[in-house]
Amino acid sequence: xxxxxxxxxxxxxxxxxxRKVLSNIREMANKAGRAGVHFRPxxxxxxxxxxxxxxxxxxxxxITVSSLAMANYFAEHGWDxxxxxxxxxxxxxxxxxxxxxxxxxxxxxxxxxxxxxxxERLQHPVALWIKIDVGYGRAGIPWDQPAAxxxxxxxxxxxxxxxxxxxxxHAGHSYHAASAEEVLSIHxxxxxxxxxxxxxxxxxxxxxxxxxxxxxxxxxxxxFEGIDEIRPGNFVFYDLDQCRIGSCTPEQVAxxxxxxxxxKYPRRGDILIYGGSVHFSKEFITTADGGRCYGQLVTRxxxxxxxxxxxxxxxxxxxxxxxxxxxxxxxxxxxxxxxxYFLPVHSCLTGNLHRxxxxxxxxxxxxxxxxx
Amino acid sequence: xxxxxxxxxxxxxxxxxxRKVLSNIREMANKAGRAGVHFRPxxxxxxxxxxxxxxxxxxxxxITVSSLAMANYFAEHGWDxxxxxxxxxxxxxxxxxxxxxxxxxxxxxxxxxxxxxxxERLQHPVALWIKIDVGYGRAGIPWDQPAAxxxxxxxxxxxxxxxxxxxxxHAGHSYHAASAEEVLSIHxxxxxxxxxxxxxxxxxxxxxxxxxxxxxxxxxxxxFEGIDEIRPGNFVFYDLDQCRIGSCTPEQVAxxxxxxxxxKYPRRGDILIYGGSVHFSKEFITTADGGRCYGQLVTRxxxxxxxxxxxxxxxxxxxxxxxxxxxxxxxxxxxxxxxxYFLPVHSCLTGNLHRxxxxxxxxxxxxxxxxx
Numbered sequence: 001x002x003x004x005x006x007x008x009x010x011x012x013x014x015x016x017x018x019r020k021v022l023s024n025i026r027e028m029a030n031k032a033g034r035a036g037v038h039f040r041p042x043x044x045x046x047x048x049x050x051x052x053x054x055x056x057x058x059x060x061x062x063i064t065v066s067s068l069a070m071a072n073y074f075a076e077h078g079w080d081x082x083x084x085x086x087x088x089x090x091x092x093x094x095x096x097x098x099x100x101x102x103x104x105x106x107x108x109x110x111x112x113x114x115x116x117x118x119x120e121r122l123q124h125p126v127a128l129w130i131k132i133d134v135g136y137g138r139a140g141i142p143w144d145q146p147a148a149x150x151x152x153x154x155x156x157x158x159x160x161x162x163x164x165x166x167x168x169x170h171a172g173h174s175y176h177a178a179s180a181e182e183v184l185s186i187h188x189x190x191x192x193x194x195x196x197x198x199x200x201x202x203x204x205x206x207x208x209x210x211x212x213x214x215x216x217x218x219x220x221x222x223x224f225e226g227i228d229e230i231r232p233g234n235f236v237f238y239d240l241d242q243c244r245i246g247s248c249t250p251e252q253v254a255x256x257x258x259x260x261x262x263x264k265y266p267r268r269g270d271i272l273i274y275g276g277s278v279h280f281s282k283e284f285i286t287t288a289d290g291g292r293c294y295g296q297l298v299t300r301x302x303x304x305x306x307x308x309x310x311x312x313x314x315x316x317x318x319x320x321x322x323x324x325x326x327x328x329x330x331x332x333x334x335x336x337x338x339x340x341y342f343l344p345v346h347s348c349l350t351g352n353l354h355r356x357x358x359x360x361x362x363x364x365x366x367x368x369x370x371x372x
Numbered sequence: 373x374x375x376x377x378x379x380x381x382x383x384x385x386x387x388x389x390x391r392k393v394l395s396n397i398r399e400m401a402n403k404a405g406r407a408g409v410h411f412r413p414x415x416x417x418x419x420x421x422x423x424x425x426x427x428x429x430x431x432x433x434x435i436t437v438s439s440l441a442m443a444n445y446f447a448e449h450g451w452d453x454x455x456x457x458x459x460x461x462x463x464x465x466x467x468x469x470x471x472x473x474x475x476x477x478x479x480x481x482x483x484x485x486x487x488x489x490x491x492e493r494l495q496h497p498v499a500l501w502i503k504i505d506v507g508y509g510r511a512g513i514p515w516d517q518p519a520a521x522x523x524x525x526x527x528x529x530x531x532x533x534x535x536x537x538x539x540x541x542h543a544g545h546s547y548h549a550a551s552a553e554e555v556l557s558i559h560x561x562x563x564x565x566x567x568x569x570x571x572x573x574x575x576x577x578x579x580x581x582x583x584x585x586x587x588x589x590x591x592x593x594x595x596f597e598g599i600d601e602i603r604p605g606n607f608v609f610y611d612l613d614q615c616r617i618g619s620c621t622p623e624q625v626a627x628x629x630x631x632x633x634x635x636k637y638p639r640r641g642d643i644l645i646y647g648g649s650v651h652f653s654k655e656f657i658t659t660a661d662g663g664r665c666y667g668q669l670v671t672r673x674x675x676x677x678x679x680x681x682x683x684x685x686x687x688x689x690x691x692x693x694x695x696x697x698x699x700x701x702x703x704x705x706x707x708x709x710x711x712x713y714f715l716p717v718h719s720c721l722t723g724n725l726h727r728x729x730x731x732x733x734x735x736x737x738x739x740x741x742x743x744x
Binding site: 009133 | 381427458460462463464466482510514544635640646688690693708743744
C-alpha cells in the first residue's frame with residue numbers, strides 16, 4: 001500500500017506485514033526441521049484460512065486450534081489432521097462426532113470422568129492426548145502425579161474409541177518469564193518432567209509421544225531432545241509481550257494497528273487516537289515506572305512500519321479512545337488526521353477483535369469469526 | 373429457557389435477562405423525567421437494534437453512539453437523531469457527509485483545526501458540541517480554559533455548516549471512584565464546572581445546552597439542576613465494576629456469561645471453565661487481597677441467575693480458559709459438564725466479543741458487529 005492508500009485508513013485497522021509473517025513461519029519450520037521434531041503450529045493466533053495456506057507452502061500438514069468451532073473452520077479449508085488444544089468439552093460431543101467423521105481429530109483429556117463420558121458417546125475414533133500440567137497451573141494432570149497419569153492411560157487403552165497419542169503440555173508460565181534465561185530454565189524443566197512421565201508410561205508398556213507448545217520456549221530453545229512435537233502459535237505474528245520476554249525483536253512483529261489521530265492536548269502533552277480496547281484489547285505490559293503500556297508507537301516507513309519510538313506508549317485505553325503521551329518535540333510533529341502505527345501487546349487478543357487484516361499492499365486477509 | 377435448554381448451552385454464551393434490562397431502562401427514563409432532563413442513552417453498551425426498540429417503548433427518540441459505523445447501523449434501524457460521542461475524526465468525513473444527509477447528526481469537537489477542516493468539506497449541516505474535559509483527562513478542552521472554549525464557540529458560529537449545540541462532557545473519572553460519595557462529589561464538580569463555562573458563553577451572547585453522561589453519576593445523583601441532557605449507557609446492563617462503585621446492586625446486572633465446566637483440579641481446588649479473554653475481555657477488578665477478578669460466579673435459578681457466590685471469582689483468564697477457585701464444599705458440588713453463570717466485570721467490553729445475546733427464553737438478540 002503506498003502512502004496515499006495508508007492515508008485512506010480512516011478507522012483502526014490491523015495491518016499485516018506478509019513478508020514478516022512468512023519469515024516467522026520459515027524460521028520456526030526450519031528450527032523444527034533442524035531439531036527433528038514435528039511442527040504442528042497453533043492457528044489460534046491468526047485464525048485465517050489464507051495465512052494457513054502460507055504454512056502449507058512450508059510443508060505443514062497438521063495443525064492445532066483452540067476450539068471445535070475453529071477446528072471446523074479449518075477442516076472446511078482442507079486441513080484434515082487437527083488437534084484441539086483445550087480439554088475436551090463434553091457438551092460439544094455433537095461437534096466432536098461431526099468432525100471426527102471427516103478428519104483425524106486429536107483431543108485432550110485430563111479427567112477420567114470425561115474419558116468415560118466420551119467412550120459412551122463417540123461415533124468415530126479420536127486420538128487422545130493426556131494433558132499434563134508441568135507447572136503452569138491451568139489445565140492438566142500435575143506432572144508429579146505419575147500414578148494418576150498411568151491410571152488415565154490405562155483407561156484410555158480400555159476403549160476402542162481412542163487412539164492413545166501420548167502426553168501434551170503447554171508451559172504457559174513461560175509467558176510470565178522476565179528473561180530469556182528464565183524461559184530456557186522452564187524449557188529444561190518441562191522436558192525433564194515430560195520425559196520422566198513418558199518413562200513411567202513406557203515401563204508399563206505404553207508408547208507415548210511428547211507434545212509441547214508455547215512461543216517463548218519454541219523461539220528461544222534449540223534443544224528439543226526427547227520431544228516429538230512442538231505447537232507454538234503466537235510466533236506467526238509475535239507482539240510486544242514476546243519482545244519483553246525476549247522471544248523476538250520488534251522487527252519480527254508482523255502486525256500493527258493503524259489508528260487515526262483525532263485530537264491533541266498541549267497542556268497534557270497527549271495525543272488522542274481513534275483506537276481503544278475494542279481494537280487493541282485490554283492486555284497491557286507494566287512499565288518500569290509502574291505504569292501501563294497498551295501499545296507501542298512505531299515509525300512509519302515508505303513500506304510499512306519501522307522501529308519503536310522511544311517513550312511513546314499508549315498509556316490508557318477506553319472503549320474507542322487511546323491516549324498516547326509523547327515528548328514535546330514529537331507532539332509538535334504529529335498532526336490531527338494522520339495515521340499512527342502501534343505494535344500490540346498481545347497479538348492473539350488484538351487479532352480476535354478484527355474481521356480481517358490488511359496487508360501492506362492494501363489487500364484484506366480474512367479471519368475466522370470466532371464470536372459466539 | 374428451561375433447564376433443558378440451559379444445558380444445551382455448549383459453549384460460552386452471553387445470557388440476557390430481558391426483565392432486568394427493561395427495568396434498568398425504565399428506572400433511568402423515570403429519573404430523567406423527574407429531573408426534567410433529556411435522556412439520550414448511549415447505545416455503545418448493547419449495540420443492538422432490538423434492544424434499541426425496547427428504549428423506544430419508553431419514548432426515547434434520540435441516542436448516543438461511539439462511532440460513525442455504529443451511527444450508520446442505528447440510522448438504518450430508524451433512529452434519526454444521533455450524537456457520535458467521540459471527537460470528530462476528519463478521516464471519516466465521507467461517512468459524516470453520508471449520514472448528515474439522512475439524519476440529524478450531532479458531532480463533538482475540541483480542536484479548532486478540526487472545525488476548519490470540517491467547515492471546508494461538509495455537504496450538509498451538522499450540530500456541534502464542544503467537548504469539555506471536566507477532569508477525566510481523556511478528551512476535550514480543559515474546563516479551566518474558558519477563553520479557549522469561547523474562542524471555539526466563536527469559530528463554530530462563523531460557519532453556516534454548523535449548529536452550535538453547547539457543551540458536552542463525559543466525567544469518566546467517576547468509573548475510578550471508590551465509593552458512591554466520591555461519585556456524587558465528581559457529579560457536583562462536573563455541574564459546577566460546566567455551568568461556569570455556560571455562564572461565560574452566555575455573557576458573550578451564546579446559547580448553550582449542557583450534556584453530561586456517565587453511568588455512575590446518572591445512577592447515583594438526583595440533582596441535575598442546570599443540566600439539559602444525560603447520556604448514560606452502561607446502566608442498560610450494569611456489571612461488576614458498577615456494583616463495586618455502588619451504581620447498582622448485583623440483582624440489577626442484566627447479562628451473565630454462561631460457561632461450561634470442562635475440568636476440576638482437586639489439589640489446587642480449581643474449576644476449569646470454557647470461557648476466556650475472548651469471551652469476557654481482559655478487564656479485571658483488583659480484589660481486597662490484591663488479586664484479580666475477571667468475573668463473579670452467581671447462583672443458577674429456575675429462571676436465570678441469582679446472587680453472587682461468596683469467594684467464587686474467576687481469578688485468571690487466558691484466551692479460551694478461565695480458572696475459578698472455590699471452597700472445598702462448592703468444589704465437590706460442581707460437576708464437569710454443567711454450565712456456570714458469571715457476571716462480567718465490564719459489560720460493554722464483554723458484549724463487544726459476542727455476536728448476539730441469548731435471552732432466558734432462549735431467543736437470540738443480535739448486535740451490531742463493530743469489528744473493523
